[in-house]
Amino acid sequence: MGARGRRTGHDWKLLAESCTALLERLPELVDEHMRQLVEHSPVYGECLPYDQQWREAQDAMRIGIETISAPRDSPRRDLEYAEDAGRRRAQQGLPLELLVHAYRSAGYLVWDALLEGVAGREPERLGVLMRSATMVWAAVDAQATAATEAYRATETELRRRTDERLQALLDALLEGQEAPGLAARAAAGLDLPERGPYAVVVLRSERREPFRRPVEGEGLRFVWRMRADCEVGVVALAAGQGLDGVARALDGRCSGPGGISPVVAGLAELGRARRLAELALRTCPPDASAVVRLDQRMPTALVVSQPELAGRLVADVFGSLLVLEPADRAVLLETLDAWLFCEGSAGRAAGRLYCHRNTVFNRLRRLEQLTSRSLARPRDLIEMTLALDAYRLAGSFAPAAPTLPVTTGGCAPRPPLSR
Structure with a gap:
C-alpha cells in the first residue's frame, strides 16, 4: 500500500x-x-x-x-x-x-x-x-x-449487530413477551409507531414457488422475519385501514398457504396477532395455496383450535361414512362440499360436479341417511359443515373424479335446501 x-x-x-x-x-x-x-x-x-x-x-x-x-x-x-x-x-x-x-x-x-x-x-x-x-x-x-x-x-x-438486535426485539414481540419498554425500543429501532393498527401474516415454509414479497403501497409497510418452519410478516396499516389491502398485496405473490390475523392496536399485541395468524394458517388444508384471513374462517378456526373435539365430531357425524369404500365416501363428501360452496344450490353444485342436479339430490339424501342428520335443520347443518372442515383438515378428504352427467326420469325429489 x-x-x-x-x-x-x-x-x-x-x-x-x-x-x-x-x-x-x-x-x-x-x-x-x-x-x-x-x-x-x-x-x-x-x-x-x-x-x-x-x-x-x-x-x-x-x-x-x-x-x-x-x-x-x-x-x-x-x-x-x-x-x-x-x-x-x-x-x-x-x-x-x-x-x-x-x-x-x-x-x-x-x-x-x-x-x-x-x-x-x-x-x-x-x-x-x-x-x-x-x-x-x-x-x-x-x-x-x-x-x-x-x-x-x-x-x-x-449493521449486522443492529439487525440482530432489531430481530431479537421483533422476535420478543412476536413471542408475546411483556418486558418493560420492549415495544418502545422496537418502535424506535424499526421506525414504526408503537401504537397503531397492525396485522401479522404467517406463511408456511413448504412453498412450492419462491415468495415474491409485496411492495410497499396502499398505506402498508411489511417487516419480515424468517423462522425455521414459516415466514412471519408484521404489517403496519394506515389509520382506519382494514385487511382487504393486505390480502390484495399478498395475492399472486406467494403460492401459499398462509394466514392473516385480525387487526391489533399496537406492537405490544403482536404476540396475540401472530398466534391468531397461525390459527388462520391451520384452517388451510394440506394442499391449499391460498392466504386466508382468520375473520373469514372463524367456524373452521374453532374446529382446528380443539383437535380432540374435532376428531370426536368427525367420528360422531361421519362414523357411518368412514366404513364405506374410499371412492364412495369421497363422492358423497365432495358433493356435500360443492353444495355448501354453492350456498345450497343443487343446480350450481351439479355444474361444478359435472352431473345432473337430481344426482346431487340423491347423494345428499343418502348422506343424510348415513349421518342420521338433516341438512334442512340448522343445528344438523352446522354439525355436518364443521365435521367436513375437520375431516378435510385432517388430510383425509380427496375429491373424487368428476362424474359424467346423469339423466333421471320423472320428477326429482325435493332436496333438503333447494335453490
Missing part, C-alpha cells in the same frame, strides 16, 4: 530535516486543518468534541509526517493509525466521504507547508521534495484507503 520511492542518502537527509522542521509547526497546522474541516462541513464539529478531534488530528498528522522521512523498511504506523481512525469514525457516525476528505485535506496542508518551508530559499531541498512528490501522495492515498476499508468493515459489523 504505497511503497516509498527510491532516494539517495543525501535526499533522505534533506527530506528528514524538512519534516523535522515541519513537526515544530504541527500545532499551527492542526489548527488550520480543523478550521478547514469545519468550514467544509459543520458535521465535523457535530461528530465529537473539538478537543478530542484536535488531538486525534495532531496524532495523525505527526505520524504521517514522520512516515514521509522514515526508513524504507520501517513499519507503516500511518496505516495502522488510519485503520484505527476508520473504525472510530464508523462507530461515531461520521460519513465516509468526510473521513476521506479529512485525509486528503491533511495531505494537501502538509505538502503545501513542506514547499513553503524551502521555496525560493533552498533550491536543492525543493528538488528533493519534488522528486518525493509521488511517494508522499502514494502514502496519503494508502492512508485514505486503509481508513476506508476499516470504516466499511466496521460499518458492516455494526
Whole structure:
C-alpha cells in the first residue's frame, strides 16, 4: 500500500530535516486543518468534541509526517493509525466521504507547508521534495484507503449487530413477551409507531414457488422475519385501514398457504396477532395455496383450535361414512362440499360436479341417511359443515373424479335446501 520511492542518502537527509522542521509547526497546522474541516462541513464539529478531534488530528498528522522521512523498511504506523481512525469514525457516525476528505485535506496542508518551508530559499531541498512528490501522495492515498476499508468493515459489523438486535426485539414481540419498554425500543429501532393498527401474516415454509414479497403501497409497510418452519410478516396499516389491502398485496405473490390475523392496536399485541395468524394458517388444508384471513374462517378456526373435539365430531357425524369404500365416501363428501360452496344450490353444485342436479339430490339424501342428520335443520347443518372442515383438515378428504352427467326420469325429489 504505497511503497516509498527510491532516494539517495543525501535526499533522505534533506527530506528528514524538512519534516523535522515541519513537526515544530504541527500545532499551527492542526489548527488550520480543523478550521478547514469545519468550514467544509459543520458535521465535523457535530461528530465529537473539538478537543478530542484536535488531538486525534495532531496524532495523525505527526505520524504521517514522520512516515514521509522514515526508513524504507520501517513499519507503516500511518496505516495502522488510519485503520484505527476508520473504525472510530464508523462507530461515531461520521460519513465516509468526510473521513476521506479529512485525509486528503491533511495531505494537501502538509505538502503545501513542506514547499513553503524551502521555496525560493533552498533550491536543492525543493528538488528533493519534488522528486518525493509521488511517494508522499502514494502514502496519503494508502492512508485514505486503509481508513476506508476499516470504516466499511466496521460499518458492516455494526449493521449486522443492529439487525440482530432489531430481530431479537421483533422476535420478543412476536413471542408475546411483556418486558418493560420492549415495544418502545422496537418502535424506535424499526421506525414504526408503537401504537397503531397492525396485522401479522404467517406463511408456511413448504412453498412450492419462491415468495415474491409485496411492495410497499396502499398505506402498508411489511417487516419480515424468517423462522425455521414459516415466514412471519408484521404489517403496519394506515389509520382506519382494514385487511382487504393486505390480502390484495399478498395475492399472486406467494403460492401459499398462509394466514392473516385480525387487526391489533399496537406492537405490544403482536404476540396475540401472530398466534391468531397461525390459527388462520391451520384452517388451510394440506394442499391449499391460498392466504386466508382468520375473520373469514372463524367456524373452521374453532374446529382446528380443539383437535380432540374435532376428531370426536368427525367420528360422531361421519362414523357411518368412514366404513364405506374410499371412492364412495369421497363422492358423497365432495358433493356435500360443492353444495355448501354453492350456498345450497343443487343446480350450481351439479355444474361444478359435472352431473345432473337430481344426482346431487340423491347423494345428499343418502348422506343424510348415513349421518342420521338433516341438512334442512340448522343445528344438523352446522354439525355436518364443521365435521367436513375437520375431516378435510385432517388430510383425509380427496375429491373424487368428476362424474359424467346423469339423466333421471320423472320428477326429482325435493332436496333438503333447494335453490
